[in-house]
Amino acid sequence: xxxxxxxxxxxxxxxxxxxxxxxxxxxxxxxxxxxxxxxxxxxxxxxxxxxxxxxxxxxxxxxxxxxxxxxxxxxxxxxxxxxxxxxxxxxxxxxxxxxxxxxxxxxxxxxxxxxxxxxxxxxxxxxxxxxxxxxxxxxxxxxxxxxxxxxxxxxxxxxxxxxxxxxxxxxxxxxxxxxxxxxxxxxxxxxxxxxxxxxxxxxxxxxxxxxxxxxxxxxxxxxxxxxxxxxxxxxxxxxxxxxxxxxxxxxxxxxxxxxxxxxxxxxxxxxxxxxxxxxxxxxxxxxxxxxxxxxxxxxxxxxxxxxxxxxxxxxxxxxxxxxxxxxxxxxxxxxxxxxxxxxxxxxxxxxxxxxxxxxxxxxxxxxxxxxxxxxxxxxxxxxxxxxxxxxxxxxxxxxxxxxxxxxxxxxxxxxxxxxxxxxxxxxxxxxxxxxxxxxxxxxxxxxxxxxxxxxxxxxxxxxxxxxxxxxxxxxxxxxxxxxxxxxxxxxxxxxxxx
Numbered sequence: 001x002x003x004x005x006x007x008x009x010x011x012x013x014x015x016x017x018x019x020x021x022x023x024x025x026x027x028x029x030x031x032x033x034x035x036x037x038x039x040x041x042x043x044x045x046x047x048x049x050x051x052x053x054x055x056x057x058x059x060x061x062x063x064x065x066x067x068x069x070x071x072x073x074x075x076x077x078x079x080x081x082x083x084x085x086x087x088x089x090x091x092x093x094x095x096x097x098x099x100x101x102x103x104x105x106x107x108x109x110x111x112x113x114x115x116x117x118x119x120x121x122x123x124x125x126x127x128x129x130x131x132x133x134x135x136x137x138x139x140x141x142x143x144x145x146x147x148x149x150x151x152x153x154x155x156x157x158x159x160x161x162x163x164x165x166x167x168x169x170x171x172x173x174x175x176x177x178x179x180x181x182x183x184x185x186x187x188x189x190x191x192x193x194x195x196x197x198x199x200x201x202x203x204x205x206x207x208x209x210x211x212x213x214x215x216x217x218x219x220x221x222x223x224x225x226x227x228x229x230x231x232x233x234x235x236x237x238x239x240x241x242x243x244x245x246x247x248x249x250x251x252x253x254x255x256x257x258x259x260x261x262x263x264x265x266x267x268x269x270x271x272x273x274x275x276x277x278x279x280x281x282x283x284x285x286x287x288x289x290x291x292x293x294x295x296x297x298x299x300x301x302x303x304x305x306x307x308x309x310x311x312x313x314x315x316x317x318x319x320x321x322x323x324x325x326x327x328x329x330x331x332x333x334x335x336x337x338x339x340x341x342x343x344x345x346x347x348x349x350x351x352x353x354x355x356x357x358x359x360x361x362x363x364x365x366x367x368x369x370x371x372x373x374x375x376x377x378x379x380x381x382x383x384x385x386x387x388x389x390x391x392x393x394x395x396x397x398x399x400x401x402x403x404x405x406x407x408x409x410x411x412x413x414x415x416x417x418x419x420x421x422x423x424x425x426x427x428x429x430x431x432x433x434x435x436x437x438x439x440x441x442x443x444x445x446x447x448x449x450x451x452x453x454x455x456x457x458x459x460x461x462x463x464x465x466x467x468x469x470x471x472x473x474x475x476x477x478x479x480x481x482x483x484x485x486x487x488x489x490x491x492x493x494x495x496x497x498x
Contacts, residue, residue: 012050012080012130019044051079052131056087056107058286061122061138064226065146067112069236070122071284072136074107081128084358088125088132093118094140105355108281110224110236116143146233148272150225153235156274157263158220160188161239165216167199174200188274198481205480206245211458211473215244233265233272236280245458245471255474256352257467313424314488317476324427339374339494341433347373348451348462356464364407365464366435366449367391374433376494379419386414410445413437413490422492427472430459430491436472439488440479446490450475459491 017023019042030039054075062069070089078085089109091100099120100111114120119140126133146153159182166172172181175196179185185192206212220237228234243255260280265272316324348369357364367389370376381388381403388403389412405415416422416435425434434452436459439445450463459472466475472489479485 012048015046015048016043017046018042050130051077053077053079053081053085053126053128053133055134055136056124056126057136059122059124059136059138060286061141062226062228063141063143064224064236065150066116066143067110067114067224067226068120068122068141068143069108069110069224069226069284070124070138071108071286072124073286075126075133078126079128079133080130085126085128088127090123090125091120092123093120106281108284110222112222112224114143116145118142144227146225146227147267150223150235153225153233153263153265153272154220154223154237156184156187156265156272157235157237158218159184160192160263160274160277161218163188163192164195164199165213165218165243167196168203169213169216170203187272191274191277201481202477206473206477209473211245211471213243214246215242217242228264233267235263235265237261237263241467243467243474245474255467255470257470314490315427317489338496339370339376339433341374341431341493344369344374344433345451345453345462349453352462352464352468358407361464363409363412363449364402366451367402367406367412369451369462370435370494374494379415386411387419389415389419409437409447409449412449413446413492416492416494421495423495425491425493427459427489427491428455430455433493435492435494436461437490437492438475438486439490440484441487442484446488452491 022042029041030036032040034040054077056072056075059070059072062071068091072087074085084105086103086105087107087109089102089104089111090098091111091114093099099114102109102111109124111122119142121137121140123135123137125135163172163175163178163182163185166178166181167175172178175189175193179189179192182188203212219240221240222238223235224237225233225235237260239259239261241255241257241259245255262278262280262283263274264276264278265274267273318324348365351365351368371378371391378390379388380390383390383403385403386405389405391402391406404411406412422435430436430452432452432454436450436452437446438448438450440447448463448465450461450465452459453462453469454460461470461472461475462468463470466478476486476489
């Protein structure tokens, strides 16, 4: 038991185990009352002291208009923590006074409300329940105004997002119509024209399946504009998306999501031209020897053998990649699951906005929904084994440790099929609390999990990753034109709590 505890990674506390000289030997255990004193067991109590995390790595600070962007990689050594770290970011002036302070779990931070022309120094410290590590400090950087002003670039980006939404909704059926309605359309016409065919095809595919977007809005916050190392102007922002996917005579379901985006402009011709939109954290990440730490993400590693070794019954997809909604014959409805499906879905809905614990939090989110909402019981076992499913809290709940099946999508799938005897569910019969797993074309294993919230006009989903509230059809449509499209979908229903 002690050896298993010690092998689970960074640990701390008291360990009762064999003396050092006896470890590694083959021993026979006897009663403490043995007549031969030499045979009586000898055990020692050792204290394993907790460790604070190391310093963040690869800190880089980019000045902007009235603010700074700081990015870094997690420490190579998280100390005794098993659940990642928080980061304290402190911005100081030349005289040492604090200009701004913030805390985040992400390996980046945008700091605004700073004065242009004034140099600032950024220091970042990793902190866990065991204390704070050493700070890493960057050289002073000076915020500088961007040509034409931040408001100009923000307005262009907002009009671009509105034009995309208009094409998807059909209120502006073509790129030409959407550009004509946008005062700044000339600034993003090349980018929008390159996307128009896919946007129109997605809209028409949804229409052929009886659905359409009735609402779609995007709002910008935490905006920072600046000039990157190549001399191009960028605008970084948090984009909050809200959409409603519905159909005639059917209840509409809202979709909500938040993403961090980076928009890049060229100004060679004088007028700003938007030519690139990218995922901000991915575009800004600096790879290093510790990049795989991924902010404490406890990855499961490569699956044990090919994915086909754990057979599944994927949902039938049509030629366009959407679920085939063919009703099953009468009498084929599945029996009620002992796990509370409504409890799972209600917990997921109430806690959708909770802070992510990992860089990839989808499986952790679903596991918590099943445990807290569905009342599914944990299973003991080594954290790397498929038969186990658990999370443990140490030191009054401040430090968490999880089995691979709790936080890894492929491990979770194998556990549910092989040890929970979960039922495969047709999309037509999916209901609240069922679990949906996704496999992309270029991935060896399933790597995303979501919770079914309802089955009204299609399967509705709740998830940590992508759009928080979405539908199965919309999730598939998002990738259907990519070379790495969703090729397989499985819907599972846990049979029992135990």
